[in-house]
Amino acid sequence: MKAGLFFLTILYFSTLNSQERKIDIIPIPVSVTISFGSFRLTNSTSVGYNNTEASKSALLFAKAIKNPTGFIYEPVSSNNASIQFSLNNLPDPQIGSEGYTLKVELNRIIISANSDAGLYYGLQTLLQLFPKEIENKTLVNTIWEIPCVQITDFPRFPWRGIMLDVSRHFFTKEEIMTYIDQISKYKFNTFHWHLTDDNGWRIEIKALPKLTQVGAWRVERFGRFGSRADPKPGESATDGGFYTQEEIKDIIAFADQRHVTIVPEIDVPGHSMAALAAYPDLSCTKDTSIKVNPGTKFSEWYDDGTFKMLLDNTLNPSDEKVYEFLDKIFTEVSLLFPNQYIHVGGDECYKGYWKNDIGCQKLMKKLKLREVEQLQGYFMGRVNEILKQKGKKLLGWEEILEGGISQDATVMGWRGTKGGIKGAKNGYNVVMTPSTFAYLDYFQGEKSIEPPVYEGLRTIKVYNFEPVPEGIDSKYILGGQGNLWTEQIANFRQVQYMTYPRAWALSEKFWSPKDKSSWDEFTNRMEVHFLRADLAEINHSNAVYDPIIKVRKEKGQLSVLIEKEISDINIYYTIDDSMPDSFSPEYIDSLALPDGPITLRMISYRNNKPIGHLITLKRNELEKRAK
Numbered sequence: 001m002k003a004g005l006f007f008l009t010i011l012y013f014s015t016l017n018s019q020e021r022k023i024d025i026i027p028i029p030v031s032v033t034i035s036f037g038s039f040r041l042t043n044s045t046s047v048g049y050n051n052t053e054a055s056k057s058a059l060l061f062a063k064a065i066k067n068p069t070g071f072i073y074e075p076v077s078s079n080n081a082s083i084q085f086s087l088n089n090l091p092d093p094q095i096g097s098e099g100y101t102l103k104v105e106l107n108r109i110i111i112s113a114n115s116d117a118g119l120y121y122g123l124q125t126l127l128q129l130f131p132k133e134i135e136n137k138t139l140v141n142t143i144w145e146i147p148c149v150q151i152t153d154f155p156r157f158p159w160r161g162i163m164l165d166v167s168r169h170f171f172t173k174e175e176i177m178t179y180i181d182q183i184s185k186y187k188f189n190t191f192h193w194h195l196t197d198d199n200g201w202r203i204e205i206k207a208l209p210k211l212t213q214v215g216a217w218r219v220e221r222f223g224r225f226g227s228r229a230d231p232k233p234g235e236s237a238t239d240g241g242f243y244t245q246e247e248i249k250d251i252i253a254f255a256d257q258r259h260v261t262i263v264p265e266i267d268v269p270g271h272s273m274a275a276l277a278a279y280p281d282l283s284c285t286k287d288t289s290i291k292v293n294p295g296t297k298f299s300e301w302y303d304d305g306t307f308k309m310l311l312d313n314t315l316n317p318s319d320e321k322v323y324e325f326l327d328k329i330f331t332e333v334s335l336l337f338p339n340q341y342i343h344v345g346g347d348e349c350y351k352g353y354w355k356n357d358i359g360c361q362k363l364m365k366k367l368k369l370r371e372v373e374q375l376q377g378y379f380m381g382r383v384n385e386i387l388k389q390k391g392k393k394l395l396g397w398e399e400i401l402e403g404g405i406s407q408d409a410t411v412m413g414w415r416g417t418k419g420g421i422k423g424a425k426n427g428y429n430v431v432m433t434p435s436t437f438a439y440l441d442y443f444q445g446e447k448s449i450e451p452p453v454y455e456g457l458r459t460i461k462v463y464n465f466e467p468v469p470e471g472i473d474s475k476y477i478l479g480g481q482g483n484l485w486t487e488q489i490a491n492f493r494q495v496q497y498m499t500y501p502r503a504w505a506l507s508e509k510f511w512s513p514k515d516k517s518s519w520d521e522f523t524n525r526m527e528v529h530f531l532r533a534d535l536a537e538i539n540h541s542n543a544v545y546d547p548i549i550k551v552r553k554e555k556g557q558l559s560v561l562i563e564k565e566i567s568d569i570n571i572y573y574t575i576d577d578s579m580p581d582s583f584s585p586e587y588i589d590s591l592a593l594p595d596g597p598i599t600l601r602m603i604s605y606r607n608n609k610p611i612g613h614l615i616t617l618k619r620n621e622l623e624k625r626a627k
Contacts, residue, residue, distance in 0.1 A: 024528040025128045027511035029153035037106045041144035047073045048081025057119040058085045068136040083109045099154025117259040135536040157479030160510035161190035167197035168486040170241040175492045177254050184258035186507040194265045198273035198293045202242045207328040210278035216242040218292040225295035225487035267345030273313040284357040285312040309350040317379040318359035334390040347397035377403020424476035433481040437465035440484040445543025460565045463505040482506045493539045500540035545604045545612035553626035560591040573602045
């Protein structure tokens with residue numbers, strides 16, 4: 001009787017323990033079933049693979065856990081190892097080319113997939129099942145247990161990308177590899193590499209050495225882009241850098257091991273100031289005074305979205321030497337990068353210098369073009385033919401639709417969702433990367449304390465991104481991408497800060513089934529990944545804990561309305577020039593501010609401990625925000 005009661009008690013608590021377990025995987029898998037018990041990793045655990053391709057993930061697993069656990073595993077060819085990586089002999093149609101199944105039992109773990117990519121993604125999920133200490137770079141004395149689960153998982157979209165701009169600020173080969181490794185762990189499979197722009201040319205082209213001798217370097221300047229001083233006569237250009245072709249090959253090989261495709265971008269015909277600093281004859285103005293721009297104000301933007309370039313940064317579409325120049329560039333780029341796409345930019349091309357150029361006027365007359373904007377369609381058509389000859393596909397920002405482009409081009413919609421919708425409706429393959437949901441350079445918290453950028457984008461809004469617009473056939477949507485422009489990002493720690501946690505939210509939008517998870521449920525997992533990132537020494541923003549402060553003014557009365565990204569936090573405030581803490585008044589519903597030169601201070605708490613930033617807003621700032 002006592003033995004039976006003991007058994008039932010153990011069963012009750014074991015079942016309760018199983019029910020209370022949380023699986024904090026990002027992106028959330030298609031299907032997860034949690035069962036009783038745990039698998040314990042020990043020094044005697046064996047790691048095996050069933051063929052040479054599967055051995056790659058087995059080796060990566062052994063490498064990933066070596067430092068924190070101290071366990072040194074030599075994966076072996078086997079079908080019965082404790083942790084087994086196996087490629088399916090007969091493909092499983094449910095999981096496709098990038099999916100996997102993961103089964104954790106009391107004494108065995110089996111990851112199966114149709115491809116090495118699937119095994120790699122299964123490996124990332126397996127590592128996320130371990131305690132957060134698995135992210136440590138040094139030995140941790142703990143019990144390495146993971147719950148028994150059965151997972152079936154596969155991606156929603158084939159294109160899951162992150163773009164990094166290395167023109168505005170140069171990042172080293174090692175930093176690029178680190179970034180690729182980090183995004184691959186969240187099942188991103190595309191790294192869009194923005195290699196050229198007005199502020200630097202970052203790829204070695206051996207046939208055109210001045211592109212890096214001149215175009216990769218600018219005078220050193222500090223402060224915000226758009227407000228920096230012009231280069232002085234005779235001033236040395238010492239700030240910059242570029243990637244040699246050998247370095248690029250190393251990066252490509254590194255990315256390939258992590259199943260990340262690198263898409264290079266050569267931004268033309270606008271955004272070409274760095275190229276024109278090296279080869280000024282390729283512009284309409286042939287201005288030999290043009291320098292690689294260090295972040296000065298070289299354009300004027302107007303309220304209607306139009307703009308004017310104060311310096312010529314566009315290639316001349318009527319000059320045949322331009323297409324010879326591009327052919328040399330794309331020859332070497334095509335040989336370097338094995339993937340099918342080359343991104344050619346096409347955005348924000350100012351046509352004012354074209355309009356006044358005699359050669360462009362003659363070309364328009366010859367082609368019977370009515371508007372100078374149509375010259376971009378001609379230019380992009382020529383570029384498309386160059387890429388076709390090299391076996392590549394043209395990919396560009398949504399402006400490539402202006403003036404017409406071949407139906408085999410692929411469009412990236414970025415100015416909201418309209419460009420992507422237009423492309424899909426016209427039968428183009430589209431990657432959705434709208435600034436309104438996916439621009440990672442936008443500040444992500446309270447604008448008075450975040451690094452200054454012209455727009456904000458909270459993580460909750462990123463998480464609400466739906467890549468397939470309503471009424472659009474999903475067959476035209478390849479997937480989505482987050483873009484990180486680096487005008488205001490000068491070092492790699494800030495790259496990480498601006499990327500996470502918003503890239504985690506995007507990873508779920510691109511990989512997981514639609515409506516699989518809610519924002520509140522995602523935030524629980526996100527907070528676990530904050531802890532994992534801290535142990536991995538990956539910088540990230542905690543701005544989700546800061547209130548969203550809105551101000552209204554009615555009949556001269558200022559009122560503050562607060563929204564929260566994280567629901568279970570308390571917000572305390574003061575208006576009497578004292579520092580707020582958990583004993584200060586708590587914001588509940590709305591806050592009417594009294595007259596006078598007050599300063600509003602706010603801070604977020606959880607469980608009586610501060611968790612957010614101190615926010616300080618003087619009355620004049622509140623007045624500016626009032627609606």
